[in-house]
Amino acid sequence: MNPVFLAELRHVLGAGAVLQDPLELITYECDALPHLRSVPAAVVLPSSAAEVQAIVRLCAREKVPFVARGHGTGLSGGALPVSGCVVIALSRLNRILSVDIPNQRVTVEPGVTNLEITRQVAPFGYYYAPDPSSQQVCSIGGNVAENSGGAHCLKYGFTTHHVLAVEAVLPNGEMAHIGGSLVDTPGPDLVGLIVGSEGTLAIVTSITVRVLRRPETVQTLLAAFDTIDAGGLAVSDIIGSGIIPAAVEMMDALAIQAAEAAVHPGFPKSDTILIVELDGPAAEVTALFDVVQGICRRSGATTIEVAQNDEQRARIWKGRKAAFAAMGRVSPNYYVQDGVVPRTQLPQVLNRIRQLEARSGLRIGNVFHAGDGNLHPLICYDERVAGEADKAVEVAAEILSYCIEAGGSLTGEHGIGADKSAYMPQMFTPDDLALMQRVRAAFDPQRLCNPGKIFPAPRLCGEVPGPYRQHPVEEAGLAERL
Amino acid sequence: MLIRGAGTKMDWGRTPAAIDVILSTRRMNRLLAHQHGDLTATAEAGATLAGMNRTLAEHRQWLPLDPPFADRATIGGILATNDSGPLRHRFGTPRDLVIGVELVTTDGALAKAGGRVVKNVAGYDLSKLVAGSFGSLAAIVSATFKLAPLPAASKTLVIEASDFDALGRIVGAMMASQLEPLAFEIHVPDVVGAELGPPSRAGQRRPLRSSLQLRFASVAAACDAQIAQACALAPLTDCATETLQGDEEREAWETHARRIWDAPGALVRASWLPATVSAAMSELRRMAGSACIQLAGRAAIGAGLIRIDADVRAQAAVVEQLRQSALFGNVVVVRGSPDLKALVDVWGPQGDRDQVFASVKRALDPDGVLNAGRGPL
Ligand SMILES: Cc1cc2nc3c(=O)[nH]c(=O)nc-3n(C[C@H](O)[C@H](O)[C@H](O)COP(=O)(O)OP(=O)(O)OC[C@H]3O[C@@H](n4cnc5c(N)ncnc54)[C@H](O)[C@@H]3O)c2cc1C
Numbered sequence: 001m002n003p004v005f006l007a008e009l010r011h012v013l014g015a016g017a018v019l020q021d022p023l024e025l026i027t028y029e030c031d032a033l034p035h036l037r038s039v040p041a042a043v044v045l046p047s048s049a050a051e052v053q054a055i056v057r058l059c060a061r062e063k064v065p066f067v068a069r070g071h072g073t074g075l076s077g078g079a080l081p082v083s084g085c086v087v088i089a090l091s092r093l094n095r096i097l098s099v100d101i102p103n104q105r106v107t108v109e110p111g112v113t114n115l116e117i118t119r120q121v122a123p124f125g126y127y128y129a130p131d132p133s134s135q136q137v138c139s140i141g142g143n144v145a146e147n148s149g150g151a152h153c154l155k156y157g158f159t160t161h162h163v164l165a166v167e168a169v170l171p172n173g174e175m176a177h178i179g180g181s182l183v184d185t186p187g188p189d190l191v192g193l194i195v196g197s198e199g200t201l202a203i204v205t206s207i208t209v210r211v212l213r214r215p216e217t218v219q220t221l222l223a224a225f226d227t228i229d230a231g232g233l234a235v236s237d238i239i240g241s242g243i244i245p246a247a248v249e250m251m252d253a254l255a256i257q258a259a260e261a262a263v264h265p266g267f268p269k270s271d272t273i274l275i276v277e278l279d280g281p282a283a284e285v286t287a288l289f290d291v292v293q294g295i296c297r298r299s300g301a302t303t304i305e306v307a308q309n310d311e312q313r314a315r316i317w318k319g320r321k322a323a324f325a326a327m328g329r330v331s332p333n334y335y336v337q338d339g340v341v342p343r344t345q346l347p348q349v350l351n352r353i354r355q356l357e358a359r360s361g362l363r364i365g366n367v368f369h370a371g372d373g374n375l376h377p378l379i380c381y382d383e384r385v386a387g388e389a390d391k392a393v394e395v396a397a398e399i400l401s402y403c404i405e406a407g408g409s410l411t412g413e414h415g416i417g418a419d420k421s422a423y424m425p426q427m428f429t430p431d432d433l434a435l436m437q438r439v440r441a442a443f444d445p446q447r448l449c450n451p452g453k454i455f456p457a458p459r460l461c462g463e464v465p466g467p468y469r470q471h472p473v474e475e476a477g478l479a480e481r482l
Numbered sequence: 483m484l485i486r487g488a489g490t491k492m493d494w495g496r497t498p499a500a501i502d503v504i505l506s507t508r509r510m511n512r513l514l515a516h517q518h519g520d521l522t523a524t525a526e527a528g529a530t531l532a533g534m535n536r537t538l539a540e541h542r543q544w545l546p547l548d549p550p551f552a553d554r555a556t557i558g559g560i561l562a563t564n565d566s567g568p569l570r571h572r573f574g575t576p577r578d579l580v581i582g583v584e585l586v587t588t589d590g591a592l593a594k595a596g597g598r599v600v601k602n603v604a605g606y607d608l609s610k611l612v613a614g615s616f617g618s619l620a621a622i623v624s625a626t627f628k629l630a631p632l633p634a635a636s637k638t639l640v641i642e643a644s645d646f647d648a649l650g651r652i653v654g655a656m657m658a659s660q661l662e663p664l665a666f667e668i669h670v671p672d673v674v675g676a677e678l679g680p681p682s683r684a685g686q687r688r689p690l691r692s693s694l695q696l697r698f699a700s701v702a703a704a705c706d707a708q709i710a711q712a713c714a715l716a717p718l719t720d721c722a723t724e725t726l727q728g729d730e731e732r733e734a735w736e737t738h739a740r741r742i743w744d745a746p747g748a749l750v751r752a753s754w755l756p757a758t759v760s761a762a763m764s765e766l767r768r769m770a771g772s773a774c775i776q777l778a779g780r781a782a783i784g785a786g787l788i789r790i791d792a793d794v795r796a797q798a799a800v801v802e803q804l805r806q807s808a809l810f811g812n813v814v815v816v817r818g819s820p821d822l823k824a825l826v827d828v829w830g831p832q833g834d835r836d837q838v839f840a841s842v843k844r845a846l847d848p849d850g851v852l853n854a855g856r857g858p859l
Binding site: 100102103104125146147149153157158160161170174175176177178180181182183184185186187188189190191192193195196197213214215216236239240242243244280281282283284287288340341342343344369372373374407408409410411412413414415416420424427428429431432433434435436438439440441442443454 | 517518519520521522542564574577578585587591592593594595597598599600601602603604605606607608609610611612613614615619630631632633634654657658659660661662700701703704706707708751753754755756757758783784785810811812814829830832833834835837838839841842844845846858859
């Protein structure tokens, strides 16, 4: 790396904020997909938007690629460094800039964690709705880049529905204020374009979000079924009766077994369980919760357990949220994707996954957001058995192809990143991708801003989608996967 | 080239220098799919919202949008202008409901983005980029939306506020409450009281006061419970309130949707922070001078339409004052005479977004063919 360029970076940021020691760089070589690794040329730790701008200006001038990084919990290699790049780590941009309760808006820097926003407003009875299960540790900047969601997005929408404004450094080093605290900035919805663009269009340096009033009532039930089809029928009938629950989650036998082994939530031994949560005005929730229970019974629920208090509700959710990490109890390794299918296609696709399970000889656990058809197949394998890891990758790819054939998507939450870019042509035509590339070039003609992500490119040796390994934050018990 | 749906917004935007071709979407008017089990539907650009909703209602679902001209406006036009109405309070604008689009760019390529599942983060969400583009980036061929179930029951609470301070207190109390209305509207009638209320028993018509209109839609018991809860909020205790249902309710909403469009004058879109409503409305009255000013909009979002009935210079003066005001923002002329458009820019300053708009426009429509000169880009 050009020493003059590095000296300039040090001049702007101070020597302590430019990392070059190989040992320090190792920390930044991957996100939560640890099999995709690449050591950056340097890591910079700016403390202000102006410093981000100065860094990007220098990179643009020197044509050095740069990769924004939040807290490195991404599951698609979105923050994976590219050769010779500068990683711009935004963890020091972690100030709360304003909390405006009367107007229900909060403005923060990108390094603030998702949960911190809720912490800021909770004393006033408010919360920030998008709830990825990594919310204790992931950054709001990363959420904006990935358009992150969680179990409660069925009713409340994703990051894109809650961001009012971003301040962003464009790849040419110019600053742009997009959206605003006042709604309806005229012209195309650039906030909506930038949210979910996986850090390829700009580096976001401040974010204004809407926070919501806590609902008056929450009711949660856990229903057990003998077959996944019966559980699926209950989901269809709930939605068909005009109810939009706050969350609808399903787990199959293997996932239940794993969760039970790990956190003992006391789930009934059954083939399928369904968690349904309703929230809102008390009179509405009371009336609709009866309807939901009736539907579960008619669909053949063997037991229905209603959470009587917050503690019981927390136990149900703990079992659900532990399911990912808990797979370690039933299998030495597992690999996960997050393809989406239209809800009505769930039974059909789940049956195909069952057949694939039998054919491949690998066990597949299913834990998913049934309300919006977002699968999380957990493919169990043992890396000590020759060829099993590769087989797990093949099985995951086949499941993604089922999702596409059913009219769904490659990813509902985790993003394409470097991990799934090779599959993009299954979902999009060359013309679709060319149009997206034109939009990208409008922002980043020099292709310096997080290159190598989203769009398919010939893969480098070793750069294949690979099996899941537990992320350090999971190991530390700070987050579970949904 | 100008793209035209039902033609309900042909006079929006700057006055174009010349138009060679109008591309009409009128024959592309099919509802392509209604996956009711998935709560999604795909329509061609020229399908009308009203027609679409009639079909969706067969399964007790709807695309919950109610922009002006909802009876005639097309899906393509509504998405391209990202236009909305009172339902925005609960459901947002078209950009919040659209999940996929099919577009044609000026080089003739047919390309899609998004898909037909409600949860999807694969690739750029270009449906957002065309929302609010006014047809200046690409032609929308079809769009897929997530739908909502039709509510079982509905009731509306109308509250008259004695003054702007009371109005502000009520808006604040509602926002801080756990009530979940479907719509929450504010109406500020014009100063000189040109709009009169219904005749009282004595036959007198008194000037309308500022009012708030909250629609609760849920199971019947929840509508009643929420209206009772709302009326019990402290700032409401000595306000005149009225609860509407059935035909009366429907009429009240139809009147509300029409009242600002049916009356004469320029129409300007503007935003404010919802908690500043009382200061903002007071300032609006001060700006009015001798002009008649009326406002209708979303109370808890802080967005609405302002009608300015005055001679064109006075209209322009109000627009300029709104743009200079610290309380208002994003002031856009929606309906204005060519004379007004000659005096003020329709779109107003775009700030440092301008550079992005310019490069996106260059990338998608390098010859500047689409919606030439009308803006916003
Ligand atoms: C245990 C676990 C559970 C998870 N559960 C969920 C879940 O339920 N739902 C869900 O949606 N995701 C989930 N994730 C994925 C992940 O947490 C999210 O994608 C999160 O948004 C990433 O945030 P981050 O700060 O870690 O970003 P990083 O991983 O550091 O970066 C992610 C992407 O964002 C870009 N980026 C980061 N900051 C900025 C910025 N300021 N400006 C521009 N681009 C930026 C990066 O370049 C990269 O492309 C989970 C991950 C783990 C490890």
